Amino acid sequence: MASDSFRNARGTRDLYPDDLLLIHHLERTAVAVAQAAAYREVRTPLFEETRLFRRSLGEATDVVEKEMFTVPRRTAEGAEVSSTSDPLSFTFRPEGTASVVRAYLQGGYAARAPLQKWYYVGPMFRYERPQKGRERQFTQFGVEAFGAQSATLDAEVIGIALDFFQRLGFGEQLEVRMNSMGDPEDRALWKDKLRDYFTPQFEGEQIERCADCRDRFTRNILRLLDCKVPRCQDLNVGAPDLFEVMNEDALMHHQQVGEALRAIGFEPKEDRSIVRGLDYYSRTVFEVHYPPLGARSALCGGGRYDGLVEEMGGRPTPGVGFSVGFTPTELAMAELGLPPAGDLDDLRAEAAPQVFAIAVSAEDRLPLFALVEDLRRAGVRCELDHRGKSPKAQFKEAAKSQARFALVLGPDERVAGQVVLRDLQQKQEAPVAVADLVNTVTLALSAP
């Protein structure tokens, strides 16, 4: 732990073999639920031109203003062209949607086959102060569906998120909270009304709002609505409601999404405080919550972004998606005791060797290594000692490795053209002819 030893960069994490048992479980579950709904995987580069994110997420968002992981690009001479303000610098993706939309357009999918349903799992990057459940590099699972404005598509997307958590072991208390952001015209009208309504609170000498709200008032007025300061919440009572000015289609869409969710067994909870932080959302916005987790109950967020594809230079194309952070999911699972110990053992067993080969004398090592290789080629997970341990120590290691069988080769067996195959669970052993080894082992492993 010397001060000059190398360390991982702040906000990053090494995932060791044991950690990856759970991570693989999450990844496989994500792939399974996405594929069940006929979503196909898309992979985009980890970094993009900075202007992509400025445009899609919105200039005034926190992500763009202070959390961008930006690197300068270089000129032909190799000199650095500096800073975030350089529109052609590169930024490591802070979320998935912008890149996926870009790829959707660039790949010509809008013209070719407008309805596209994609998912992704991969690392995202935000340059912010690390904290519990928050890292500078983190993994997200997300889905994006382009080309239909139907309410069943919203419900399908939300359903995938719910499936994901259910398969991981989250129970009946999973909750969908949803709201609508209306269409852009509705939102513009609403913002005007909010500004008119709130302006008096920010005028004169006695400003009752908290300092954050003062800032929000000019930067992003919608955020006033989810301020957690009690007095600010009181001051929000009676503010204009978006639903009063929302157009008929958007209202109806919102209702239909609710019906579609009820059709698949979920009663969504209306929550007017859900105002997602990114600019591109329209109509449906939602979060999946698990109330037993208390303050940190939000597991997943997403919504519709019908204007985004057009904003990015494509023909008007509706879209809807969500993303889940693995880190909060892991945290939640740890708190809930998931996955159950038995499941974790199964995951571990998948990686453990099935056969542990033991050499009695030094002369047995090379022939044994050859036998091990035969088994490996036949698909048997097989391990042996590489450190010259005593037979006794090899047996200890075999036991610890969780292998089902020990394969023992000594001078006696070598002369007889045999090995001893010991069942470490049943504590029984029998000689096996070397020629029959692969078949015998394969057969024994396939039997219960």
Added chain:
RNA sequence: GUGGGCGUAGCUCAGUUGGUUAGAGCAUCGGUUUGUGGUACCGAAGGUCGCGGGUUCGAGUCCCGUUGCCCACCCCA
């Protein structure tokens, strides 16, 4: 960016009002009469107590600085 807490063996931590060669558990390695295991017992190895300075006869223990990590706020996955 603002505030708080903490840095002692690979890991989790003890270290009394500052006092002689800094401890435990787990993990590692070896052994318990030489070809049969997960338990038990015995033993070994492993630390310039984050780094630098100061106070003191003496500092892991007190003070200052520095660095790293963690937590909270902001915001979010």
